[in-house]
Amino acid sequence: MATPIPPPAVTVEEILAELDALDDPKMRAVNERHGNDIGVNLSQLRAIAKRLKTQLEFAQQLWATGDSQARLVAILISSPKKYTAEQLDTMLRETRVPKVHDWFINYILKKNPESESRRIPWMDDVDEFVASAGWALTSHAVAQRVENLKIAELLDAIEAEMKLAPDRLQWFMNECLASIGIHYPKYRARAIEIGERLEVLKDYPTPPNCTSPYAPIWIHEMVTRNEGASEVT
Incomplete structure (x- = not known):
């Protein structure tokens, strides 16, 4: 059996810097017309999440930044079933951006009993x-x-x-x-x-x-x- 490869050790600041470097002003302008302050291509964002793998604690740190793009990454690297009902309620009330709201519903809420x-x-x-x-x-x-x-x-x-x-x-x-x-x-x-x-x-x-x-x-x-x-x- 192959030994699982641990996720890379990175900081919140490094992920925010990476997202900032990938930000496309034209894409951001289009998305902002729909209420989404997002300038990173979602495929690139998913690639970051795939590299990070599942990390609940790091996901919570990314979520706490309040940055919409970081929160999308946080959703993708979360363990949906490990959030408590109180955590779900708090996080839901913090989702003010439509894309974050949609992903939170589909990737977290629908998977948590x-x-x-x-x-x-x-x-x-x-x-x-x-x-x-x-x-x-x-x-x-x-x-x-x-x-x-x-x-x-x-x-x-x-x-x-x-x-x-x-x-x-x-x-x-x-x-x-x-x-x-x-x-x-x-x-x-x-x-x-x-x-x-x-x-x-x-x-x-x-x-x-x-x-x-x-x-x-x-x-x-x-x-x-x-x-x-x-x-x-």
């Missing part, structure tokens, strides 16, 4: 980023068909709140609406009806060969695709 105990209170939080994470986790739970989900109540909340919700929260509530329509045939018609009536993201610009985030179209396309896959198998 403690998130399920916080998902519902997060959904009702007054902080848009915290509530958005709660809805993103709920959408994930719907897709996984987690037991004891109150689907009808979720649809009630979406119907009452999504239209006037802040943009980021609206996006994840809409994702949950689509997920319900895709994964729960019993509630599909209602999910589609809510989407058609509220018209959230109906005119969202969608590139060719991509699925529209408008829930009725999204639901129809995914259900059709899944049914086609079932027929093939």
Whole structure:
């Protein structure tokens, strides 16, 4: 058996300097228009994380810098399941940059079992980023068909709140609406009806060969695709 190669010994300052050297002003300007203070190509950032390997303590040190690019590296070299519920809550409330928020949800929260105990209170939080994470986790739970989900109540909340919700929260509530329509045939018609009536993201610009985030179209396309896959198998 080969001896595992330990991660390289580096300092936080060295990683910050490396990120600064890779920063592309033009890329940063484009990303900043979307709220992301990030100028490093994500492939280069992932290469740094791959070199560092998993280092929870070092990840926490990088996170503590508050630098968005360092935090993306921190997320990638973390041990997601080792964070406590309290740590997750604190870190979530510190994620004010969309790309960091997205990665934190997908690479940390969705992989940590403690998130399920916080998902519902997060959904009702007054902080848009915290509530958005709660809805993103709920959408994930719907897709996984987690037991004891109150689907009808979720649809009630979406119907009452999504239209006037802040943009980021609206996006994840809409994702949950689509997920319900895709994964729960019993509630599909209602999910589609809510989407058609509220018209959230109906005119969202969608590139060719991509699925529209408008829930009725999204639901129809995914259900059709899944049914086609079932027929093939």
